[in-house]
Amino acid sequence: MKRRGRGIACMWYPIGFTVAANPSAATVKVNEDGTATLLTGTVETGQGSLTVLAQIAAEELGVATEDVHVVSADTDVTPMDTGAIASRTTYVTGNATRLAAEKAKAILFNVAAPMLGVRPDQLEARDRKIQVKRFPQRQLPISQVAHHALFVKGDPPIGSASFNPPTVAMDPETGQGLPFATYVYATQIAEVDVDDETGEVEVLRIVASHDCGTAINPMLVEGQIEGGISMGIGLALQEEILFDDKGRQINPNLTNYIMPTSLDMPEIEVDIVPSYDPTGPFGAKGVGEPTSVPTAAAILNAIHDAVGARVHSLPATAEKVLAAIKESRVQGTKQLPGTRRAIAGPAA
Amino acid sequence: MRGFKVVEARDANHAVALLAELAPSVKVLAGGTDLLVDFKHAPHAPEVVLDITRAEDLKGVSMTDAGLRIGALATHTDIMRSPLVRESLPALVDAAHTIGAVQTRNLGTLGGNLVTCVPSMDSGPTLVALEARVTVAGPGGRRELPLTEFFVGPRKTVLKPDELLVDIIIPKKNVGKPTDFLKFGLRKGQALALVNVASSLWVDPKKTFVEPRIALGAVAPTVIRAPEAEAYLEGKKITPEAMSEAGRIAAGEARPISDFRASAQYRRDLIAVLTRRTLENACARVQDVRPGGSK
Numbered sequence: 001m002k003r004r005g006r007g008i009a010c011m012w013y014p015i016g017f018t019v020a021a022n023p024s025a026a027t028v029k030v031n032e033d034g035t036a037t038l039l040t041g042t043v044e045t046g047q048g049s050l051t052v053l054a055q056i057a058a059e060e061l062g063v064a065t066e067d068v069h070v071v072s073a074d075t076d077v078t079p080m081d082t083g084a085i086a087s088r089t090t091y092v093t094g095n096a097t098r099l100a101a102e103k104a105k106a107i108l109f110n111v112a113a114p115m116l117g118v119r120p121d122q123l124e125a126r127d128r129k130i131q132v133k134r135f136p137q138r139q140l141p142i143s144q145v146a147h148h149a150l151f152v153k154g155d156p157p158i159g160s161a162s163f164n165p166p167t168v169a170m171d172p173e174t175g176q177g178l179p180f181a182t183y184v185y186a187t188q189i190a191e192v193d194v195d196d197e198t199g200e201v202e203v204l205r206i207v208a209s210h211d212c213g214t215a216i217n218p219m220l221v222e223g224q225i226e227g228g229i230s231m232g233i234g235l236a237l238q239e240e241i242l243f244d245d246k247g248r249q250i251n252p253n254l255t256n257y258i259m260p261t262s263l264d265m266p267e268i269e270v271d272i273v274p275s276y277d278p279t280g281p282f283g284a285k286g287v288g289e290p291t292s293v294p295t296a297a298a299i300l301n302a303i304h305d306a307v308g309a310r311v312h313s314l315p316a317t318a319e320k321v322l323a324a325i326k327e328s329r330v331q332g333t334k335q336l337p338g339t340r341r342a343i344a345g346p347a348a
Numbered sequence: 349m350r351g352f353k354v355v356e357a358r359d360a361n362h363a364v365a366l367l368a369e370l371a372p373s374v375k376v377l378a379g380g381t382d383l384l385v386d387f388k389h390a391p392h393a394p395e396v397v398l399d400i401t402r403a404e405d406l407k408g409v410s411m412t413d414a415g416l417r418i419g420a421l422a423t424h425t426d427i428m429r430s431p432l433v434r435e436s437l438p439a440l441v442d443a444a445h446t447i448g449a450v451q452t453r454n455l456g457t458l459g460g461n462l463v464t465c466v467p468s469m470d471s472g473p474t475l476v477a478l479e480a481r482v483t484v485a486g487p488g489g490r491r492e493l494p495l496t497e498f499f500v501g502p503r504k505t506v507l508k509p510d511e512l513l514v515d516i517i518i519p520k521k522n523v524g525k526p527t528d529f530l531k532f533g534l535r536k537g538q539a540l541a542l543v544n545v546a547s548s549l550w551v552d553p554k555k556t557f558v559e560p561r562i563a564l565g566a567v568a569p570t571v572i573r574a575p576e577a578e579a580y581l582e583g584k585k586i587t588p589e590a591m592s593e594a595g596r597i598a599a600g601e602a603r604p605i606s607d608f609r610a611s612a613q614y615r616r617d618l619i620a621v622l623t624r625r626t627l628e629n630a631c632a633r634v635q636d637v638r639p640g641g642s643k
Binding site for chain 1: 532535618
């Protein structure tokens with residue numbers, strides 16, 4: 001019989017470590033046609049980080065995301081980046097990108113101020129224009145200002161910057177300190193069906209509520225959360241590297257190292273909690289690794305809710321779950337939940 | 349992967365003639381979903397590959413005087429889409445659906461699945477539960493034998509190097525027989541079976557089992573029948589207790605191994621549960637079909 005259960009798990013996760021140097025650098029140049037080029041050392045791994053960095057540069061410069069050409073991860077030409085690790089790209093590289101774009105923008109404002117008859121601090125960059133605050137009809141296209149900066153003023157609008165979350169030494173006596181720049185929080189709820197005769201667990205639904213600061217690209221945040229949940233399901237139920245007694249891996253292929261397929265994925269509901277971190281670029285923190293942190297705990301809590309049995313080692317394979325169900329029946333310490341939770345099996 | 353020569357057969361007889369000429373250093377290529385993977389890893393690929401994929405007489409699903417004939421080259425997708433199979437033996441569709449991924453099912457053939465003969469093959473149990481027979485062609489002509497005699501051991505069949513599997517026939521008396529197939533793998537898609545089970549049965553007017561047949565996969569060197577469980581059920585009143593007991597008996601008839609995927613004991617637990625459930629599901633299908641072959 002299939003028994004349904006629900007489980008909840010919460011997590012916090014650190015963003016931007018400060019126990020050691022953790023720098024990212026970026027260069028932004030504004031071209032005479034009004035487009036911009038961003039040089040960054042970070043690498044895109046499919047999560048969309050380069051799109052987010054282009055969005056950050058575009059927002060600072062008042063241009064469109066598609067106006068920003070990103071050159072990345074070429075150690076011959078791009079500036080230093082600590083790496084696409086530790087869920088740090090949006091926060092650390094994003095801050096470096098925003099600062100670099102801000103510097104390029106300052107040059108544009110210095111050039112545009114006399115052209116518009118105002119001080120640089122009275123200007124703003126919006127909709128591909130540099131305009132006077134509160135008097136948007138007084139404006140110049142960014143392309144014109146960039147052209148003027150390059151060929152008349154001889155002051156190319158280029159900015160380079162780096163960001164390094166301030167390193168804080170740990171107290172050698174207590175081991176205490178401020179090891180990270182900021183933190184994110186999340187709760188996930190899993191709904192599962194457990195077959196109490198085979199131990200098979202089917203994850204039906206996961207609701208994931210995440211704080212990531214400002215979601216610069218909500219669709220990419222959703223994508224990361226869904227991807228993290230698939231890894232969390234693998235951790236919870238399937239994935240395990242097995243070794244023989246000589247230390248050789250028994251399952252070094254995807255036939256026997258079991259990962260979830262699209263058929264194993266549940267329905268996922270993503271909730272992005274509105275929040276703003278003043279130390280992040282436009283209030284953003286990060287979302288990468290945290291997405292898979294609470295999933296396995298939520299699923300194992302749901303298994304317990306469904307059949308009253310606790311599995312204490314991952315992955316909770318069907319065989320382990322069935323063993324735990326049998327053990328809990330023998331001990332009689334936990335009663336199986338009542339028929340309220342019972343739903344129809346495959347054959348009545 | 350080493351290079352090899354490819355020879356193409358026009359039809360079954362041409363393939364048999366070429367096999368006689370080229371055996372034993374020849375391999376037959378149908379869907380290639382097993383063979384080409386083996387080539388990549390095996391140090392000694394054969395010198396010649398006999399490509400039979402254009403042999404039209406080895407394809408197709410049809411109703412003959414003998415029963416439902418499935419050509420050895422019918423792909424798993426062909427079986428899933430065949431109106432004849434969907435109507436008369438939906439369990440064959442269910443079994444085909446659990447094989448590999450869409451791409452594997454589009455290329456892989458029923459004949460290839462049987463010839464590769466891994467113990468966990470997903471097309472085996474349903475065919476065995478329906479007492480399927482196979483036609484083998486060789487230099488001496490054609491012979492027919494029960495599928496259970498075709499299997500010899502893991503990756504081993506009775507086929508000699510110069511013989512070809514031509515077709516699979518489900519005897520007329522079993523076309524339309526209520527049947528069910530269940531597979532238990534370590535995930536939902538693209539999984540090897542830990543255990544797969546098929547049961548077929550007729551029900552007589554007194555609500556007793558007639559000709560129950562139970563086939564178990566992945567729990568012995570080849571797909572096997574569970575004759576003691578079948579004998580226990582024959583003529584017995586259909587009750588949940590009888591089906592549970594048959595599951596327990598079937599679990600005792602299997603010879604599962606312990607490996608890194610699961611323990612033998614867990615596999616036995618699964619056999620008992622899956623056997624009972626396939627019996628229950630087959631009984632539930634009784635009202636869906638017209639028992640044309642029933643006594």
